[in-house]
Amino acid sequence: MSGIARILLARGVTVSGSDARESRTVTALRALGARVEVGHDAAHLQVAGEDPPVVVVSTAIRDTNPELAEARARGLDVVHRATALAALTEGRQLITVAGTHGKTSTTSMVTVALQHAGADPSFAIGGDLSVSGSGAHHGSGDVFVVEADESDGSFTAFAPSIAIVTNVEPDHLDHHGDEAAYRAVFERFLDRLVPGATLITCADDPGAEDVAVHAERAGTAVWRYGRTATGARDARLLQFAPDGTGSRIRFRWDGTEHELVLAVPGEHMALNALGAFLAGIAAGQDATLMLEGLAGFGGVQRRFEFKGRVRGVSVYDDYAHHPTEVAATLRAAREAAPVVHGRRGRVLVAFQPHLYSRTRLFAREFGASLSLADEVMVLDVYGAREDPEPGVGPTMITDEVRLPAGRVHRAPSWEQTPAAIAALAADGDTVITMGAGDVTALGPEILRELAGGGD
Known part of the structure; x- marks a missing residue:
């Protein structure tokens, strides 16, 4: 959605919108001239006292969203993001x-x-x-x-x-x-x-x-x-x-x-x-x-993105959220792991499942893919657009990981996870925060713990 907004702004189109919270993306769009509100409210639809000619939505927006519901109630032209992008x-x-x-x-x-x-x-x-x-x-x-x-x-x-x-x-x-x-x-x-x-x-x-x-x-x-x-x-x-x-x-x-x-x-x-x-x-x-x-391609943010190195431990962040993607990333991490003091560095992963339905359908496959790591810590499911499903959670995956006892972990609380991962890592190891949710925020915290900042 932010990409469509950027292109429209570059073409001289007036753009407004809303997001759930402040972010670098919101700040950047405002700097380009967009009016971006935080929070969702039907009042945000009007721009300079007028209704927008087109309202663009993504699949992530539920029908109950107050802005979308109001746009439809007023009979405004509502189009899917792909339709808008195709027009561009x-x-x-x-x-x-x-x-x-x-x-x-x-x-x-x-x-x-x-x-x-x-x-x-x-x-x-x-x-x-x-x-x-x-x-x-x-x-x-x-x-x-x-x-x-x-x-x-x-x-x-x-x-x-x-x-x-x-x-x-x-x-x-x-x-x-x-x-x-x-x-x-x-x-x-x-x-x-x-x-x-x-x-x-x-x-x-x-x-x-x-x-x-x-x-x-x-x-x-x-x-x-x-x-x-x-x-x-x-x-x-x-x-x-x-x-x-x-x-x-x-x-x-x-x-x-x-x-x-x-x-x-x-x-x-x-x-x-x-x-x-x-x-x-x-x-x-x-x-x-x-x-x-x-x-000269230097990579994409959140695709095996290097976040930093402290005490010989390299921390990466990756968007992988399907078993095949998880396996590919872990194989690449193992290939790139350095040899330190005569041993190949281990690969440690903090994995956050994305969607309850995907967790339920692919728990066994996730377990097999995560078994390519040396230490696995599984966080709670990031539900995104889905409501929780009874019985669906990280244990469904940890039970399927085929690693020796003591090397598969259910993550503690969100606040305690960075310290728990840092405590497992040693010189030459690679730590990967992995998933399509907010697990990306843990990378800097893990680096801080490695540096002793959590003491």
């Missing part, structure tokens, strides 16, 4: 990035590489770039890059000329109902591709391959990337090697082998980079410039 992309070459995992990182990679190539794209990303600190921009170029969110099916509002699908596996079943419906919405999304569009998919992911076949049957050109990609326009990963807190990859494209050094860890990030590279090629950009831009 009209007249531009639209590149969308969809998939169950990796959307934000891949969208960010496309954007940064295109910026390096001089394209100055407009973009709307679900996270903030580490370099600019922003997830949206109104660019002067004719390319618009969008992270296309499948969680509520609203990404069918877009009609891209270039689309990346990173992977497809069940998620957001609280909205879609079952796995078949979730997969079907991706097919409906691909049916929205404009004539002559290019679809880019990860050949190594069975779900993405299914939608690729669906698109090919409809006559869409499909380029693939990954270890199993073999087509003439594909990017085939030949070698992946961890390199400190980054990686080095070798791949074949257009009959030639290329090398790319990335500043972010994990083979999943290497695959994301190949998808971003192909998107730039499809958009007509120079291959060398795209590779240079990807090599």
